[in-house]
Amino acid sequence: MSLLELKDVSKIYGPLKALDKVSLTVEEGEWVAIMGPSGSGKSTMMNIISCLDTPTEGQVLLDGVDIAKENSKRLTEIRRDKIGLIFQQFHLVNYLTALENVMVAQYYHSMPDEAEAMEALEMVGLKDRAKHLPAQLSGGEQQRVCIARALTNHPEIMLADEPTGNLDEANENIVLDLFRQLHKAGTTLIVVTHDPEVADVAGRTIILEHGKIKKEVINSKEK
Amino acid sequence: MKKRTMFFRMITASLIRRRSRMFIALLAIAVGATILSGLTTIYYDVPRQMGEQFRNYGANMIFMASALNEEGLTSDILEQGLTQIPDSKIVGCAPYRYETVTINNQPVIVAGTDLQGVSKTSPYWFVDGEWPSSNGQILIGKQIAETLSCGIGDTLLMTYSEEAIENPEQPDEVPDRGLNADAVNIEFTITGILDTGGNEESYIFMSLEDISELTGEGPYDVCELSVSASSEELTGYVDNITSRDLGITPRLVKRVTQSETTVLTKLQSLVFLVTIVVLMLMMICVATTMMAVVTERRKEIGLRKALGASDRSIVVEFMGEGMMLGAVGGLIGSFMGFAFAQAVSVNVFNSTITLRPILVPITIVASVIVTGIACLIPVRRTTEVNPALVLKGE
Numbered sequence: 001m002s003l004l005e006l007k008d009v010s011k012i013y014g015p016l017k018a019l020d021k022v023s024l025t026v027e028e029g030e031w032v033a034i035m036g037p038s039g040s041g042k043s044t045m046m047n048i049i050s051c052l053d054t055p056t057e058g059q060v061l062l063d064g065v066d067i068a069k070e071n072s073k074r075l076t077e078i079r080r081d082k083i084g085l086i087f088q089q090f091h092l093v094n095y096l097t098a099l100e101n102v103m104v105a106q107y108y109h110s111m112p113d114e115a116e117a118m119e120a121l122e123m124v125g126l127k128d129r130a131k132h133l134p135a136q137l138s139g140g141e142q143q144r145v146c147i148a149r150a151l152t153n154h155p156e157i158m159l160a161d162e163p164t165g166n167l168d169e170a171n172e173n174i175v176l177d178l179f180r181q182l183h184k185a186g187t188t189l190i191v192v193t194h195d196p197e198v199a200d201v202a203g204r205t206i207i208l209e210h211g212k213i214k215k216e217v218i219n220s221k222e223k
Numbered sequence: 224m225k226k227r228t229m230f231f232r233m234i235t236a237s238l239i240r241r242r243s244r245m246f247i248a249l250l251a252i253a254v255g256a257t258i259l260s261g262l263t264t265i266y267y268d269v270p271r272q273m274g275e276q277f278r279n280y281g282a283n284m285i286f287m288a289s290a291l292n293e294e295g296l297t298s299d300i301l302e303q304g305l306t307q308i309p310d311s312k313i314v315g316c317a318p319y320r321y322e323t324v325t326i327n328n329q330p331v332i333v334a335g336t337d338l339q340g341v342s343k344t345s346p347y348w349f350v351d352g353e354w355p356s357s358n359g360q361i362l363i364g365k366q367i368a369e370t371l372s373c374g375i376g377d378t379l380l381m382t383y384s385e386e387a388i389e390n391p392e393q394p395d396e397v398p399d400r401g402l403n404a405d406a407v408n409i410e411f412t413i414t415g416i417l418d419t420g421g422n423e424e425s426y427i428f429m430s431l432e433d434i435s436e437l438t439g440e441g442p443y444d445v446c447e448l449s450v451s452a453s454s455e456e457l458t459g460y461v462d463n464i465t466s467r468d469l470g471i472t473p474r475l476v477k478r479v480t481q482s483e484t485t486v487l488t489k490l491q492s493l494v495f496l497v498t499i500v501v502l503m504l505m506m507i508c509v510a511t512t513m514m515a516v517v518t519e520r521r522k523e524i525g526l527r528k529a530l531g532a533s534d535r536s537i538v539v540e541f542m543g544e545g546m547m548l549g550a551v552g553g554l555i556g557s558f559m560g561f562a563f564a565q566a567v568s569v570n571v572f573n574s575t576i577t578l579r580p581i582l583v584p585i586t587i588v589a590s591v592i593v594t595g596i597a598c599l600i601p602v603r604r605t606t607e608v609n610p611a612l613v614l615k616g617e
């Protein structure tokens with residue numbers, strides 16, 4: 001059984017089909033990049049996979065459970081237990097320190113554990129910035145805190161919508177290195193990007209256009 | 224780490240590190256709590272304060288000789304009457320003797336009294352000059368001072384003779400006062416002029432010793448009492464003294480005792496009303512602030528939901544913040560309220576009050592409850608936040 005399976009998924013906003021009968025299968029441990037022009041439905045698809053939104057039609061099987069049919073309370077639980085989210089705008093809680101931001105995810109997931117949160121920060125190389133507030137961190141550092149927050153609960157799937165969209169090249173490379181580590185450790189990654197370099201490091205690239213999968217590319221030169 | 228520890232860590236961080244916004248809400252709560260605890264203190268203290276105030280208004284009980292008492296109100300009889308009222312309740316006691324004397328052949332009423340007691344039973348007396356401090360000194364009513372055209376420091380020669388008083392209209396029949404064997408002449412010094420706005424202004428006041436020297440021993444005409452007791456207690460004393468047949472007819476000065484009660488009730492309901500209004504204003508201010516806070520933090524709410532927070536846990540967190548704010552505001556307010564009540568008490572009633580420790584927890588609980596209610600509607604709005612929408616763009 002595949003970890004994630006989308007079957008004829010559509011999301012319709014009035015006359016607009018943001019997603020139009022999209023089918024996609026993602027295996028455990030895979031690294032998938034999603035590309036496509038603005039408005040092609042990338043974020044819409046990510047929101048459905050991350051249980052933040054439900055499709056108008058179709059089936060979304062996550063671990064064999066059809067999340068298209070679940071109510072919002074169940075969706076929150078599934079998201080909490082299985083999904084790690086990384087955002088383009090980082091979305092850190094601005095009055096909490098880096099460490100506390102990581103602990104917030106633990107708090108909603110199970111139990112806050114300062115040592116474990118510290119480990120996650122160490123993994124992204126921010127152990128010495130644990131007590132800093134987001135405003136005292138650079139954009140790249142904030143994104144690394146966001147990644148630490150996503151990985152601290154050991155999610156089954158890590159979803160990142162434009163994770164490097166607000167970063168310069170140096171920080172982009174740091175983030176990509178972290179993704180490589182996670183990938184090696186067996187985490188399933190789905191990354192939306194505009195940047196071909198970011199897409200290239202994934203094992204597979206899906207290209208969306210007008211809510212449909214236009215093309216799928218297997219990247220041979222996996223690193 | 225316990226979940227609860229993290230809960231408090233999050234909400235305290237939110238309150239402390241996001242100072243400016245919360246400061247407004249805290250200020251509103253603290254002001255509300257100040258008024259609440261201050262007015263409650265005054266509310267409970269007013270009866271005591273007002274009691275004293277009204278006692279200051281003058282005597283609230285008088286003793287007179289009863290109809291069947293032929294001796295009059297002698298000091299022995301008065302003494303017995305006074306034993307029927309607990310000493311601690313008697314704020315002041317002033318027995319009066321009135322006699323008529325002549326000054327330059329003009330009849331004048333002099334009152335002998337315990338001037339110390341008068342200052343308690345009639346504290347509203349305004350004396351220009353000094354109260355008499357030794358025998359031979361007198362207070363003179365403003366009106367009579369004008370009639371006699373005399374002032375502070377002047378001396379007055381008073382003459383007392385039974386005949387002279389009995390025939391005041393025909394002083395010519397006593398050709399030489401000095402030859403009247405019964406006449407007593409004593410010179411008194413005026414130390415102060417009495418201004419009361421009442422008929423005391425036409426009397427001369429002197430000590431009981433002086434009046435005895437001038438007119439001879441005699442019973443009191445009336446005794447004014449200032450008793451610190453509720454109207455029920457006062458009625459009790461009156462009934463008791465009447466039934467014991469001591470030769471005294473006690474009477475309550477109704478005007479004062481009744482107005483005391485009505486003014487008190489009115490004041491207390493006013494205080495109650497003001498408290499309600501202030502609490503409502505505080506609620507509105509907290510609700511508005513919380514509404515703005517929820518709107519301002521929609522992204523954070525969306526993020527928390529994206530991280531797996533249930534609607535319920537977010538409601539609990541925001542309520543937690545609100546109520547903690549309520550507790551801190553209540554704590555500040557309970558002490559500021561005491562200071563406020565103290566200031567009012569000193570300025571209005573001229574007396575101090577003691578802090579009632581029980582009011583501290585009561586104020587805290589009350590402001591937590593009021594804040595909690597004020598937060599209900601704004602906090603409910605957190606459930607409407609859709610994480611997919613708020614996390615989307617910049």
Ligand SMILES: Nc1ncnc2c1ncn2[C@@H]1O[C@H](COP(=O)(O)OP(=O)(O)OP(=O)(O)O)[C@@H](O)[C@H]1O
Pocket residue numbers: 013016018036037038039040041042043044045
């Ligand atoms: N809540 C919504 N209501 C109506 N239309 C929406 C809504 N969300 C998205 N859309 C529309 O759906 C289409 C797909 O949007 P989506 O955000 O998935 O694009 P995207 O591929 O992520 O674009 P970008 O690269 O600019 O982020 C767009 O045309 C958008 O206007």
Ligand SMILES: [Mg+2]
Pocket residue numbers: 042043044161
């Ligand atoms: Mg997008």
